[in-house]
Amino acid sequence: MVSYGSGLPGGIFLPILTLGALNGALMGQIFIMLGWIPATYMVNFIVIGMAAYFACIGKAPFTAIILIVEMVGSITHILPLALVSLIAYLVVDILNGAPIYTSLLQRLLKNKNQQLSINDLVTIEIPVLAGGLMEDCLVQDLPLPPKALITLVKRSDEVLIPSGDLVLRPGDLVYLRLKKANLEKIKSLGYELN
Known part of the structure; x- marks a missing residue:
């Protein structure tokens, strides 16, 4: 003990x-x-x-x-x-x-309220479309479900660290890690999924 x-x-x-x-x-x-x-x-x-x-x-x-x-x-x-x-x-x-x-x-x-299995998480790819919800938006201003995490942003052949002040441009690919249960919420927020 x-x-x-x-x-x-x-x-x-x-x-x-x-x-x-x-x-x-x-x-x-x-x-x-x-x-x-x-x-x-x-x-x-x-x-x-x-x-x-x-x-x-x-x-x-x-x-x-x-x-x-x-x-x-x-x-x-x-x-x-x-x-x-x-x-x-x-x-x-x-x-x-x-x-x-x-x-x-x-x-x-259990004590840390982290009973989240790896199988409960999924990584999705969201393209930034011209005229879309994410165009010219700061990463910190994106409406996301709770405990969703942007893991990286790809711009052409470049991989960008998703800091809060990163401005998203058309053609970017945003990789988002979230609970499977929140997939429908992402769609309802108006994001287009690949």
Whole structure:
């Protein structure tokens, strides 16, 4: 909570591994106290706990296996890591858990009111016609739907940056990025679309 909530770089990678190691140590300690395993296997439980926790939180079992094998520097744990990581992944999948990074991104976008999918946007090309609505008009004075963005203006072979004081001339092509839902609004404003 502190690592991610602070907003500082570093994210939640280390806390995930730490919590996994703690869970593995807890399970190992329980098994040792019950006399089911000797104390020499405690390190194995810590390593396997990290992989299992990372696999279920990130929903990335193969990444967890490779990451922990690389951290440990030995392939002796690869079979138990694979088994436990896949089981952890399946349990989270059955419980309809979402990957942590996807969940955090959705929450971030929701908090910023930016739940706009790339598929909801479209770029259209509008020609500036002689005698038309856009002829000799400043870019800043164009009537546009909310959150529409002029990305560039082409004049002959030249690409112009669409600053507010750019005057549009007949023959220019204006590239506009907007929501698909606003396409009809653009037509109703009197723009001719290519």
